[in-house]
Amino acid sequence: MDRTAVHSLWYDAAMKLVSWNVNGIRSVHRKGALVPFLHKVKPDIACFQETKAEEHQSEVDLPEYEEYWNSSTFRKGYAGTAIFTKEKAESIILGLPDSLAQKYRLAGDGYGDPNGEGRVIAAEYKHFFVVNVYTPNAKPDLSRLALRHTQWDPAFLAYLQQLEDRKPVIFCGDLNVAHRPEDLANPKANEGEHGYTKEERAGIDALLEAGFVDTFRIFTEGNGHYTWWSHFSNARARNVGWRIDYFFVSKALKKKVQSARIYPEITGSDHCPISVELDI
Numbered sequence: 001m002d003r004t005a006v007h008s009l010w011y012d013a014a015m016k017l018v019s020w021n022v023n024g025i026r027s028v029h030r031k032g033a034l035v036p037f038l039h040k041v042k043p044d045i046a047c048f049q050e051t052k053a054e055e056h057q058s059e060v061d062l063p064e065y066e067e068y069w070n071s072s073t074f075r076k077g078y079a080g081t082a083i084f085t086k087e088k089a090e091s092i093i094l095g096l097p098d099s100l101a102q103k104y105r106l107a108g109d110g111y112g113d114p115n116g117e118g119r120v121i122a123a124e125y126k127h128f129f130v131v132n133v134y135t136p137n138a139k140p141d142l143s144r145l146a147l148r149h150t151q152w153d154p155a156f157l158a159y160l161q162q163l164e165d166r167k168p169v170i171f172c173g174d175l176n177v178a179h180r181p182e183d184l185a186n187p188k189a190n191e192g193e194h195g196y197t198k199e200e201r202a203g204i205d206a207l208l209e210a211g212f213v214d215t216f217r218i219f220t221e222g223n224g225h226y227t228w229w230s231h232f233s234n235a236r237a238r239n240v241g242w243r244i245d246y247f248f249v250s251k252a253l254k255k256k257v258q259s260a261r262i263y264p265e266i267t268g269s270d271h272c273p274i275s276v277e278l279d280i
Helices: 003-010 025-030 034-041 098-103 145-164 198-209 251-256
Strands: 015-021 045-049 066-070 081-085 091-094 120-124 129-134 169-174 245-249 257-262 274-278
Touching: 015 034, 015 129, 015 169, 015 245, 025 034, 045 129, 045 169, 066 120, 081 120, 081 129, 098 145, 120 145, 129 145, 145 169, 145 198, 169 274, 245 251, 245 274, 251 257
Parallel strands: 015 045, 129 169
Antiparallel strands: 015 274, 045 081, 066 081, 091 120, 120 129, 169 245, 257 274
């Protein structure tokens, strides 16, 4: 591939990014869902969460993309993130910086070290950073809520702000929280449940207060737009879902956002892909 040609396109036309919690990249590939979606949508950058694999275990063959992986070192076949990009990144950063991990005491809890679970990977380009994140789940019994609320969310925001001091940031991923009542089908029934506690929602509030923009809500309001569905009670067919996957951008990039989409028709995972286009 002529990388110079690709690079020039990014600054003359819209750049498309997709994000998808694939719930196992090998599984979604074997279902025949991953490669056809990428070939159809043709993203310049694809961010995957919950890859549950190391790079050498991947069976995906996409020679047009550079691949960057952050796989869990704490437990094999768990969590993990990856960025596939048509333009080679200037640099790659795996995980949160040690300084922030120490400041926010991310050494681990009863489940392990969240910074060793492959949950964050960032790619630096000439004019921006792309950050891909798989946020820790608070757990049904809320046993990981304290880590999420008082450690992970503040540390991740501090990391984004560190990057933003250098250049604008695009970040995406499974944030494991529905922010507003319209972001889930049954908000009253789920009030206080994991994924919809006031503590988790406060993490999104903090991102917005820091100036980051929820790109989907630039274009679309109201409910019925979801990215994750339970396997129970035929929830996906009935569209009883949650919007917990997001693309955010720095305020400086808001006017460059051309579109933001959800692809509920794409199956293969309990999450569906999302995309954003920017005139970079």
